Amino acid sequence: MTNRIPIDQIITEKHVPVPMRDGVTLYADIYRPDAPExxxxxxxxxxxxxxxxxTMNYAHPSWYAQHGYVVIVQDTRGRWESEGEFQPYRTEAEDGYDTIEWAAGLPYALPKVGMYGFSYAAAVQWLAATSRPPHLTCIAPAMIGSDSYQGKTYRSGAFALASIQSWVLFVAQDTALRKGRTDWAAELGASLAGIHGVYRSLPLKRTAAIREELAPYYREWLEHPVRGPYWTVRSLRERYGAIEVPALHVGGWYDLFVDGTIENFNGVRAQGATAQARDNQYLIVEPWYHMPWSRYVGELDFGPEAANRIDRLQLEWFGRWLKEDASQWSGVAPVQYFVMGDNRWKQAEQWPPQSAAETPFYLRSASRANSVSGDGALTEEPPEAEHPDTFVYHPSIPVPALGGRSGAVPELTPMGPKNQLPVEVRNDVLVYTSVTLEEEVAVEGNVTVVLYAATTAEDTDFVVKLVDVHPDGRAYNVAEGIVRASFRHSLEHPQPVTPGEIVRYEIPLGPTAIVFKKRHAIRVDVTSSLFPTFDRNPNRFMPPGETTEADFATATQTVYHDRLHPSHVLLPIVRSAQETK
Incomplete structure (x- = not known):
């Protein structure tokens, strides 16, 4: 680490103009050492x-300046002090390029630029990197996905209601104030305070709380409910081959973007434009949700090793690439990930870890698996002749999301690990639980559920959760997944289902790393809603933005688990050295 410069030797410049190629001026604050070098x-x-x-997650910019950097923090186009119109992501590649090259030419700056930030501030790093500015040297994007459609605005056809609506309401406040409409800003604040009422407002494309004048992009997103050119033009997963710089990827097991974060790591590692980029992708996955970053996530404490250490890691990262200090970031494994349950760190050469073996655990029941009071079981023995389980889903009484992978504010959206028992007592939730574990089960990798199911509707949703059951009965969500039945084959070409037909669904629950401890149990929950994380499927084949209560239909769902239809969860289990002998 460099010697820290005293704070009184840091110069702060506010509201510094940065010209863009189209004549718009963006504004930045600059923090830099008061020194000739x-x-x-x-x-x-x-x-x-x-x-x-x-600064909810990172140290103040002056702290980085004290470690020998010129730190520039800029308002993006159309936000706060910067000129222009805010159109999410639309001009960030060009604006990022222009800002990087402007910064590299400052008289007190070395022409080496690194970028950092999470969420939207991570997306702009990737967009800038795809435009290949000559003086961009490395990036450190945290908590960001790979695709503007899948995993951000939609997931497998379901609209990411809570994260999108809460985000739009928040960012629209600044837009209202820029227009001089303090009354609109006050309305938005009231809507955020009563956001669970907003979530229930239909139709989504005419949500009264979200004014078209403030956020026209919200309606645009609903008018493009399938993945196509509107989304792919700004998606990273098609552009890994343009990336020329090393990247430090930071994700969280309970972050809504965790699968996309890992996809970015693997994608640039395989397809990056240069050997330096391909050979210098690093992934760190914490047990966190979107924000804030802490050992305390939802209802669980993951211990001192889960404390926020990102600033120190970034100093090492930027020391390696921006200061060319070979002693920094030396001997670091490509993948570092936190193993929940054991609450410790592990390293690997890749994700998923090579040592993990996909192991099926089958959904079983003797009579009915409805609710935690039923007889649903999860076993390594496949079923033979068993009756299916049935439940009824109506969108007017959706199953509430308790925790999980949403974003971005815990007070507004369902995030993190929470006890699932309040929803597992419902008969419209099928509950399959293993026997009490006599030995630990280590799961490290991507979890997938294969579900054989039928519905009486032309479209519906199936939701699956992986749950860790503690000895006292508390049941904490580990991972979750959803599929809109009409998107079972394709994100680009949805098709209704045939009522009554048994369909094989593959439902990704995403990546995780957890040790199910002795005396715990492994559980899988199956239902048809996760509200308000996702919009309520009306059980009709129609665009989500147009649905009203008048469109709601009842769906009777049947989940099969027999020899011909062995519904199961695939757990990537890491066996101990003793077990493999």
Missing amino acids: RHPVLLMRTPYNKADAQ
Whole structure:
């Protein structure tokens, strides 16, 4: 680590103009050492107020400046002090390029630029990197996905209601104030305070709380409910081959973007434009949700090793690439991931870890698996002749999401590990639980459920959760997945289902790393709603933005588990050295 410069030797410049190629001026705050020598640049571009600089999760920019950097924090186009119109992601590649090259030319800056930030401030790093600015040297994107459709705005056809609506309401407040409409800003604040009422408002494309004048992109997103050119033009997964820089990827097991974060790591590692990029992708996965970053996540404490250490890691990362200090970031494994349950760190050469073996655990029941009071079981023995389980789903009484992978504010959206018993007592939740474990079961990798199911509707949703059952009965969600039945084959070409037909669904629950401890049990929950994480499927084949209560239909769902239809969860289990002998 470099010697820390005293705070009174840090110069702060506010509201510094940065010209863009189209004549728009963006504004930045600059923090730099008061010294004759030049220093490399750290750049954050944020729509969330440059004066804040995402300090909920990161150290203040002056702290980085004290370690020998010129730190520039910029309001993105149309946000806070910057000129222009806010159109999410639309001009971030060009604006990022122009800002990077402007920063590299500052008289007190070394022409080496690194970027950091999470969420939107991570997306702009990737978009800038795809435009290949000559002086961008490395990036450190945290908590961001790979695709603007899948995993962000939609997931397997279901609209990401809570994260999208809460985000739009939040960012629209600044837009209202920029227009001089303090009354609209006050309305938005009231809507955030009563957001669970907003979530139930239909139709979604005419949500009264979200004014078209403030957020026209919200309706656009609902008008494009399938993945196509509207989404792919700004998606990263098609553009890994344009990336030329090393990247430090930071994700969280309870973050809504965790699967996309890992996909970015693997994608650039395989397809990056240069050997330096391909050979210098690093992944760190914490047990966190979107924010804030802490050992305390939802209802669980993951211990001291889960404390926020990102600032120190970033100093090492930027020291390696911006200061060319070979002693920094030396001997680091490509993948570092936190194993929940054991609450410790592991390293690997890849994700998923090579040592994990997919092991099926089958859904079983003797009579009926409805609710935690039923007789649903989860076993390694496949079923033979068993009756299916049946439940009824009506969108007017959806199963509430308790915790999980949403974003971005825990007070507004369902996030993190929470006890699932309050929903597992419902008969419209099928509950399959293993026997009490006599030995630990280590799961490290991507979890998938194969579900054989039929519905009486032309479209519906199936939701699956992996749950860790503690000895006292508390049941904490580990991972979750959803599929909109009409999107079972394709994100681009949805098709209704045939009522009564048994369909094989593959439902990704995403990546995780957890040790199910002795005296715990492994559980799988199956239902048809996860509200408000996702919109309520009306059980009709129609665009989500157009649904009203008048469209709601009842669906009777049947989940099969017999020799011909062996519904199961595939757990990537890591066997101990003793077990493999």
